[in-house]
Amino acid sequence: MTAVGATVKEPGSSVKNKTGSWRTFKPVLDKDKCIDCENCFLFCPEGCITKENEIDYDYCKGCGICAEECPVKAIKMERG
Amino acid sequence: MEIPEQEFLAAGHRGCAGCGATIGARLALKMLGENTVAVSATGCLEVITTPYPETSWKVPWIHVAFENSAAVASGVERALKSQGKDDVNVVVFAGDGGTADIGLQSLSGAMERGHRIIYICYDNEAYMNTGVQRSGATPYGASTTTSPHGKESFGEDKPKKNIPMIMAAHGVPYVATASISYPEDFMKKVKKAAEMEGPAYIHLHQPCTTGWGYDPSKTIEMGRLAVDTGAWILYEIVDGEFKVTYRPLQRKPVNEYLNAQKRFKHLADEEKEKIQNYVNQVCAELKI
Ligand SMILES: Cc1ncc(C[n+]2csc(CCOP(=O)(O)OP(=O)(O)O)c2C)c(N)n1
Ligand code: SF4
Ligand code: SF4
Ligand code: SF4
Ligand SMILES: [Mg+2]
Numbered sequence: 001m002t003a004v005g006a007t008v009k010e011p012g013s014s015v016k017n018k019t020g021s022w023r024t025f026k027p028v029l030d031k032d033k034c035i036d037c038e039n040c041f042l043f044c045p046e047g048c049i050t051k052e053n054e055i056d057y058d059y060c061k062g063c064g065i066c067a068e069e070c071p072v073k074a075i076k077m078e079r080g
Numbered sequence: 081m082e083i084p085e086q087e088f089l090a091a092g093h094r095g096c097a098g099c100g101a102t103i104g105a106r107l108a109l110k111m112l113g114e115n116t117v118a119v120s121a122t123g124c125l126e127v128i129t130t131p132y133p134e135t136s137w138k139v140p141w142i143h144v145a146f147e148n149s150a151a152v153a154s155g156v157e158r159a160l161k162s163q164g165k166d167d168v169n170v171v172v173f174a175g176d177g178g179t180a181d182i183g184l185q186s187l188s189g190a191m192e193r194g195h196r197i198i199y200i201c202y203d204n205e206a207y208m209n210t211g212v213q214r215s216g217a218t219p220y221g222a223s224t225t226t227s228p229h230g231k232e233s234f235g236e237d238k239p240k241k242n243i244p245m246i247m248a249a250h251g252v253p254y255v256a257t258a259s260i261s262y263p264e265d266f267m268k269k270v271k272k273a274a275e276m277e278g279p280a281y282i283h284l285h286q287p288c289t290t291g292w293g294y295d296p297s298k299t300i301e302m303g304r305l306a307v308d309t310g311a312w313i314l315y316e317i318v319d320g321e322f323k324v325t326y327r328p329l330q331r332k333p334v335n336e337y338l339n340a341q342k343r344f345k346h347l348a349d350e351e352k353e354k355i356q357n358y359v360n361q362v363c364a365e366l367k368i
Contacts, residue, residue, distance in 0.1 A: 006132055012090030014129065014136040019092060038083065042263050043300050045095060045102045047087045059091035063098035064297030077297075 015059075019046065023062035025077040029053055033074035040066035040075060081264050084110045093136040094128040098296025100286040100303065101125045103260045104202045105173055108284075111270040112198075114139060116169040117160070119153045121178030122146035124209040124288075125202060147182045149174045150190035153197045161196075169198060169274050176203040180216035180241050191250040191279045198273045198280045201243065204288035212291045216241035219311075220358070221351050222343045224291075229346040239358070247281040248317050254280035256316035256325075260287070261303030265314055265325055272318070285312045293342020305337040310363040311355075327368050334359050 029040070031053055040049045043065050048056040055066075067075040088109035095102045101124050109116065118141045120126040126143050129136040144152045149172045157170045174183055179201040190197060206224050207213040214227040219240045223229040227236040248255045254276045258266035266284065273280030287302035289295070294302055306312035307326065311334055314326040334356045338344040347355075 008130070008133055008135045010135070011138040012136060014092035014131070014134040015090050016134060017092040017094075017131075019094075022097060042083065042107065043103060043260075045097070045099045045106075045299075046091045046093075047089060047102075047106050048091050051085050056091065061097035063299075064295070065098055065299055068297040069300050 018058045019061050020058045023057075023060060024079070025062045025064060026057065026080050027055060027060065027062070027064070027066050027075045028078050029055060029066075030074045030076075033072050035072055035074075037071055039069045039071065043069050081267065083267065084113070086110070088112075088114065088116070088138045089129065090136040090138060092134070094131060095124070096290050096296065098289045098299045099124075099128070100260050100288055100299045101202050101204065102128070103299070104200070104266075104284050104286050105129075107260070107263050107267055108171065108173075108200055108270045109139065111267045112169045112171055112274060115167060116171055117142070117156050119143070119149050119156065119170070119172045121149035121172070121174035121183055122209070123175035123178050124204070125173050125175070127209055146178055148186045149178060149183055150187040150197070150199060153199070154190045154193065154195045157195045157197050170196070172197060172199045174199070174201055175208070176201060176205060176217035177207040177213075177215040179203075180243050187247075188250065191247060191252050191281070194252075194278045196276070196278060198270070198282070200270075200282045200284055202284050202286045204286050204291055205240070206288075206291050208288050208291045217243065221338075221347050221355060223346060224343070234347060234351050235343070244281065244283045250279075251320070252279040252281060253277065253319055254316070256281070257283045257285070257312070257314055259285040259303045259307050259312060259314060261300045262307065262314060262326060269316060269325075272316070291343070293345075294340055298340070302337075302340065305332070305340060308332045309334045309337045310359045310368055311337050313362070313366065313368065315366075324366055324368065331363065331368065
């Protein structure tokens, strides 16, 4: 195929850019409190929380949406 | 509703912390799945997800210009059709500037020609990528860099252009409004849109921390306030049949939404009252 314009051939290659370095506050999730509502998984702008509530700190920017949207306050924002 | 775990928008993108546009794209792509070609208009979502030579997209994605995303999608749809590939979703993600203003003619053409495309306008109510200039979708009273408030001005002096209704006037099979803060409602609409035989248009309300002026953690809260105050209404129009899809139990005063954002904070009570009266009128018509 002849490429016209700029072509990027590696899907999802932005993972090379670890945005975790942007973070000031870090979400810490207490699995014992979690009721599996999936809010944090749904609303994370980075898609860096799994359904099993694992947070990928390589990409988490520390926006705090997950903590804000957790109905049982199972996520706390801490420095670091 | 079972929501797929698989992500089609990779992390590492350059969106502001708390960006609502990427939440919208993630959720939509989950519903559309891997058999999808995405088209973007120039704007935040395009810029933050494709800093060359990287891309966040895990489905084939194409960007040509600011004003022609619907035309590009039309071409992609026809090319796939000519190859007998009728089961591929062709989805557009375009901003409010790219939809309400600069891409309106190409969008109107695509709707009129009846291409089987899903057009999602992610509406953050201004030209965010270039520094918060007003668009046709900027709401009344909002302060932007080209509708600044000050001694001579209270901000944007025109009401928000009603694009979903303009799309409905094209007689397309599916038109809906949605909000990232009501993900199930939005995702059901994306699914429905993908099942249509003709064009589908979804107007997705998407709070923007940088342009609206609120703490990044409040992105979802802001979208919810818009819906719960009646400032943004969730509905769909299927084959001409209009239906409100979500009614707040008790509508909140619109001030709760306005006062939470820097872009409205300057408004005098008189202007806020005008906005409340307008919201009341629309909600009365729709029995919200
Ligand atoms: C023809 C043309 N005019 C102007 C621009 C500059 N420009 C790039 S993105 C943008 C704003 C996009 O606004 P919108 O569609 O609302 O998307 P957002 O950035 O808010 O997500 C502008 C004006 C351009 N790329 N092409
Ligand atoms: S703080 Fe923001 S980026 Fe980090 S996991 Fe929570 S929602 Fe995602
Ligand atoms: S938002 Fe809270 S309760 Fe819901 S899944 Fe996440 S941690 Fe669990
Ligand atoms: S300016 Fe707004 S829409 Fe653009 S990346 Fe930042 S938060 Fe997202
Ligand atoms: Mg915009």
